[in-house]
Amino acid sequence: MKTVVNVTSHIHYYPNFYTNEEASSLFDILLQETPWQQDYLTIFGKRYLQPRLTSWYALNQKTYSYSGITMQPHPFTPVLSQIAEKIACSSKTNFNSCLMNLYRDGKDSNGWHADNEPELGINPVIASLSLGAERFFKLKHHNDAALQHKILLEHGSLLLMTGDTQHQWLHTLAKTAKPIGPRINLTFRVIL
Numbered sequence: 802m803k804t805v806v807n808v809t810s811h812i813h814y815y816p817n818f819y820t821n822e823e824a825s826s827l828f829d830i831l832l833q834e835t836p837w838q839q840d841y842l843t844i845f846g847k848r849y850l851q852p853r854l855t856s857w858y859a860l861n862q863k864t865y866s867y868s869g870i871t872m873q874p875h876p877f878t879p880v881l882s883q884i885a886e887k888i889a890c891s892s893k894t895n896f897n898s899c900l901m902n903l904y905r906d907g908k909d910s911n912g913w914h915a916d917n918e919p920e921l922g923i924n925p926v927i928a929s930l931s932l933g934a935e936r937f938f939k940l941k942h943h944n945d946a947a948l949q950h951k952i953l954l955e956h957g958s959l960l961l962m963t964g965d966t967q968h969q970w971l972h973t974l975a976k977t978a979k980p981i982g983p984r985i986n987l988t989f990r991v992i993l
């Protein structure tokens with residue numbers, strides 16, 4: 802485990818949270834069984850097709866809203882419950898929801914943002930599992946754009962963001978021109 806940022810924001814990276822074989826098997830199952838959807842985002846009044854596919858899972862039937870989208874929840878599947886349980890052991894957090902992202906290739910991305918929707922509470926714990934193609938996750942400080950970090954999110958790795966990370970930092974999953982395959986990201990959250 803490597804501590805990347807540690808002031809009042811805590812960002813921890815666990816490579817090999819799952820072995821290569823376990824991660825590949827989870828990738829195959831999730832790619833197949835997930836009802837992936839592509840939504841339109843509304844940013845400053847303009848509509849854009851989201852540059853990735855997503856799916857929203859929640860234990861408490863809560864919807865999730867961001868950038869003009871309200872996502873309807875699917876119930877946790879057995880595989881998702883199993884992953885949530887393993888992550889709960891490492892993070893000491895019982896997550897009740899999961900936003901899944903499918904980046905089909907290097908052209909798919911996730912723009913600069915913070916996970917700061919009101920339903921996540923003040924200092925949310927966010928646990929992010931990466932499966933499939935490796936992609937760079939970048940962070941930049943809200944008040945000082947020169948303060949930046951770049952983390953390669955490997956197959957089977959877990960990234961944990963806690964403390965006031967979502968107040969201090971923005972994050973993005975940038976596009977890449979490299980010819981790469983798909984990546985699945987599972988972002989576990991607690992919806993209040």
Ligand SMILES: O=C(O)CCC(=O)C(=O)O
Binds near residue numbers: 900972
């Ligand atoms: O794909 C990733 O690693 C980041 C996903 C993310 O930031 C989000 O869904 O809020």
Ligand SMILES: [Fe+2]
Binds near residue numbers: 915916972
């Ligand atoms: Fe995010």
